[in-house]
Amino acid sequence: MTIEATQKKILLVGAGAVGSIYGWRLQQAGCSVSVVCRSNYKVVKESGFQIDSTFYGKDSFKPNAVFSSCKQAAEELPEGYDFILVCTKILPDILNPAIILKDCAVNEKSTIVLIQNGIGIEKYYAEMFPSNKLITSIAHVFTKQVKTGVISQVDQASLIFNVFKQNPDQIISEEENIILEEFKDFLTRGKVNAKIEENIQRERWVKIVWNISISPVSVLTVGSNTRELLDCPETRNLLLESMHEAIRVGEAVINKPLTDTPSTELPKQILDKVDNLPEPFYPSMMIDMQNKRPMEIQVIVKNVIDYANNLNINVPILQTMYALLALIQKKNLNN
Amino acid sequence: MTIEATQKKILLVGAGAVGSIYGWRLQQAGCSVSVVCRSNYKVVKESGFQIDSTFYGKDSFKPNAVFSSCKQAAEELPEGYDFILVCTKILPDILNPAIILKDCAVNEKSTIVLIQNGIGIEKYYAEMFPSNKLITSIAHVFTKQVKTGVISQVDQASLIFNVFKQNPDQIISEEENIILEEFKDFLTRGKVNAKIEENIQRERWVKIVWNISISPVSVLTVGSNTRELLDCPETRNLLLESMHEAIRVGEAVINKPLTDTPSTELPKQILDKVDNLPEPFYPSMMIDMQNKRPMEIQVIVKNVIDYANNLNINVPILQTMYALLALIQKKNLNN
Known part of the structure; x- marks a missing residue:
C-alpha cells in the first residue's frame, strides 16, 4: 500500500470512551484526527485525553483539532473530511441520529463510519446521505472514561466492518473496496485488530445477543x-x-446460523465467557439508567422486537423487558 | 344469633394497616381483641391506633392487650384464643410462615384466620396445625399506616372467606359452619362487609390477577x-x-372461569377500575422494595408459576418478571 495516512482527514463525532480509543489509534497510524466533543469538550480542548491502556501503554492523545460542534468542524474544513466516525450513543426514539451529521460538511468524498451498537441503525444514515459511502462496524473494546478526558482501556481494540448495503445482495464497488482496504490499513498500522467482514450483519446480531440480554x-x-x-x-x-x-x-433475518456454535449452545457459551471475565462489569445501559440519561433501548431491544413481529416470531421475554425499560426511559427523560 | 361476642377472645398477629382495621371492627362488634405488634409495638402499647376512616369515622383503637411477641400473648392467655387472625406479610421463601404461630398457644378450640395475599398460602398452616380449623379470606380494604400507629382508611372494609380444605370436594362440617357464621356475624356487627364464599380459591385467583401484574x-x-x-x-x-x-x-386450577366477565375481557375490566380510582397508588410490593424489605414474590408470583409449570401452561411474562424480582429480593435481603 502506498496510501499516505497523513493526507487523510478524520473527524470523530462523539469522543467518549470508545471513540477516543479508535481516534487515538488512527492518529498513531498517521491520520489527522479531529474530534467533536460534548460533555468533555473543555477538558479535551485544553489537555487532550489521558489514556491508560494495558495493551497500548500510557499516552496523552491530543487530537489535531477539538470542536464543540459539528458546525464548527465543518467551518474549519469546508472541503470536508475523508472519514467521519460516528461514535455517539444512538437514540432514534429521541431524534433521528443522522441529524447530527447535517452540519458536518458531509460531502461526496466523505465516508461515514458507524461505530455504534444496535440493530437496524444504518438506515437513518443511508436515508439522509444516500450518495455517501457508509461503513458499518462492530467494535470490541473494553474501555471507560474514568473521569472527564481520562480513559482506562484493556486488551487490543478490534473493529470488524464492511460497507453497508440496504440489500445484502448488492455488490460492493471497486471504489468502496479501495476505501475498505485503506481504512483497514490505517487501523492495522494503529495496532487495532481490523477485519473486513463479509457478513457484517451477522456480527451485529452476535453482539446484540449479548447486549439484548445482559443490558x-x-x-x-x-x-x-x-x-x-x-x-x-x-x-x-x-x-x-x-x-x-x-x-x-x-437467524431468521440473516438466514443462517449466527456463529459456528450450534444456536442451542451459543447462549451458554456466551455466559461462560462472561463467567470468565477477570472482573464483573456494569453494561453501559445500566450506567445510563443510573445517571438518568437516555438508554439505547430502541436499537438494542425494540428494533429486534420489530423484526420479530414482522417475521411472526414470539419474543415474550424481550417484549416484557422492553415494556419495563420503556417506562423507565420515559420517566428518566421527563425528569 | 345468641352468641356473646364479649366472650370471644381474638388474637391479631401482625397489626399493620390491614390487621388493625379488622381488629378494630371486631372490637367494635364486642370481641376482646389482643394484638401482637412488631415495628409499631411501643407506640401501640402506649396509645393504641389512631384511625381516620372516611367510612367508619375517626377513632382511637385501644386493643384489649398489646404484646410484642406471640409467646407473650400465649403466656397471658394459656387456655388459648378463639380466633387467631394472621395479618402479617407472608414470606415462605424466607421462613415457613406458620412458624410464627408455634408460640401462640394454638389449642384445639383456636380457629386460624388468614388475612393474607397470595396463592397457595394455606398449606403451610394446614401442615403445621392439622387439627385446627383454618379459615382463608380475601380482604378488600384501602388502608395505609401513614405513620407508626396512625392508620388512614377509605371505603367499607370487606372480607370474603371460607374454611380451607386441601381437597375442594371435602364437605364443611356442621361445627365449621357454626364458626363461619359466628365469624361473619362479628364482622357484620363491626360493619365489615362479610361474605362466606363457596369458591374461595376462585376469589383468591381474581385478586392475584390484579396483584401479579400491577405489583x-x-x-x-x-x-x-x-x-x-x-x-x-x-x-x-x-x-x-x-x-x-x-x-x-x-382457570385451569379452579376448573372454571374466574368471574362472570369473559376471561378475554377481564384484564381490560380490571384496568378500567384502576383507571377510575380517585387517586393513583403504589402497590405494597413497591413500598417494600423501596424500603429494602422482603417482598411477597413467592406467594404472589412464584406459586402461580409453579402451578403453571405443573399444568404445562406457558407463562413467559410472569417468569421474566419473577426472575428480575428474585435478584432484587436477593440483593435487598443481603444488604
Whole structure:
C-alpha cells in the first residue's frame, strides 16, 4: 500500500470512551484526527485525553483539532473530511441520529463510519446521505472514561466492518473496496485488530445477543453487575432464554446460523465467557439508567422486537423487558 | 344469633394497616381483641391506633392487650384464643410462615384466620396445625399506616372467606359452619362487609390477577404508581398480557372461569377500575422494595408459576418478571 495516512482527514463525532480509543489509534497510524466533543469538550480542548491502556501503554492523545460542534468542524474544513466516525450513543426514539451529521460538511468524498451498537441503525444514515459511502462496524473494546478526558482501556481494540448495503445482495464497488482496504490499513498500522467482514450483519446480531440480554436484565434488577446476574439462578436462566429469543430472530433475518456454535449452545457459551471475565462489569445501559440519561433501548431491544413481529416470531421475554425499560426511559427523560 | 361476642377472645398477629382495621371492627362488634405488634409495638402499647376512616369515622383503637411477641400473648392467655387472625406479610421463601404461630398457644378450640395475599398460602398452616380449623379470606380494604400507629382508611372494609380444605370436594362440617357464621356475624356487627364464599380459591385467583401484574410492573419500573403504569402504552399492554397469563393458570386450577366477565375481557375490566380510582397508588410490593424489605414474590408470583409449570401452561411474562424480582429480593435481603 502506498496510501499516505497523513493526507487523510478524520473527524470523530462523539469522543467518549470508545471513540477516543479508535481516534487515538488512527492518529498513531498517521491520520489527522479531529474530534467533536460534548460533555468533555473543555477538558479535551485544553489537555487532550489521558489514556491508560494495558495493551497500548500510557499516552496523552491530543487530537489535531477539538470542536464543540459539528458546525464548527465543518467551518474549519469546508472541503470536508475523508472519514467521519460516528461514535455517539444512538437514540432514534429521541431524534433521528443522522441529524447530527447535517452540519458536518458531509460531502461526496466523505465516508461515514458507524461505530455504534444496535440493530437496524444504518438506515437513518443511508436515508439522509444516500450518495455517501457508509461503513458499518462492530467494535470490541473494553474501555471507560474514568473521569472527564481520562480513559482506562484493556486488551487490543478490534473493529470488524464492511460497507453497508440496504440489500445484502448488492455488490460492493471497486471504489468502496479501495476505501475498505485503506481504512483497514490505517487501523492495522494503529495496532487495532481490523477485519473486513463479509457478513457484517451477522456480527451485529452476535453482539446484540449479548447486549439484548445482559443490558436489560442489569437495568431491571436495580443495577446489577455481571457477577450478580450470573450468581442468581433465576436471572442466569433469564439471560439464556432471552438470548435464545434473540438468536431465533437473528437467524431468521440473516438466514443462517449466527456463529459456528450450534444456536442451542451459543447462549451458554456466551455466559461462560462472561463467567470468565477477570472482573464483573456494569453494561453501559445500566450506567445510563443510573445517571438518568437516555438508554439505547430502541436499537438494542425494540428494533429486534420489530423484526420479530414482522417475521411472526414470539419474543415474550424481550417484549416484557422492553415494556419495563420503556417506562423507565420515559420517566428518566421527563425528569 | 345468641352468641356473646364479649366472650370471644381474638388474637391479631401482625397489626399493620390491614390487621388493625379488622381488629378494630371486631372490637367494635364486642370481641376482646389482643394484638401482637412488631415495628409499631411501643407506640401501640402506649396509645393504641389512631384511625381516620372516611367510612367508619375517626377513632382511637385501644386493643384489649398489646404484646410484642406471640409467646407473650400465649403466656397471658394459656387456655388459648378463639380466633387467631394472621395479618402479617407472608414470606415462605424466607421462613415457613406458620412458624410464627408455634408460640401462640394454638389449642384445639383456636380457629386460624388468614388475612393474607397470595396463592397457595394455606398449606403451610394446614401442615403445621392439622387439627385446627383454618379459615382463608380475601380482604378488600384501602388502608395505609401513614405513620407508626396512625392508620388512614377509605371505603367499607370487606372480607370474603371460607374454611380451607386441601381437597375442594371435602364437605364443611356442621361445627365449621357454626364458626363461619359466628365469624361473619362479628364482622357484620363491626360493619365489615362479610361474605362466606363457596369458591374461595376462585376469589383468591381474581385478586392475584390484579396483584401479579400491577405489583411486579410497579417494582420493575423504578417504582411507578398506577397512573404512570397505565399512561405508558407499553406497560399498559404488559399489564393486560400478564393478567391473561395468570387467568389461564387460575382457570385451569379452579376448573372454571374466574368471574362472570369473559376471561378475554377481564384484564381490560380490571384496568378500567384502576383507571377510575380517585387517586393513583403504589402497590405494597413497591413500598417494600423501596424500603429494602422482603417482598411477597413467592406467594404472589412464584406459586402461580409453579402451578403453571405443573399444568404445562406457558407463562413467559410472569417468569421474566419473577426472575428480575428474585435478584432484587436477593440483593435487598443481603444488604
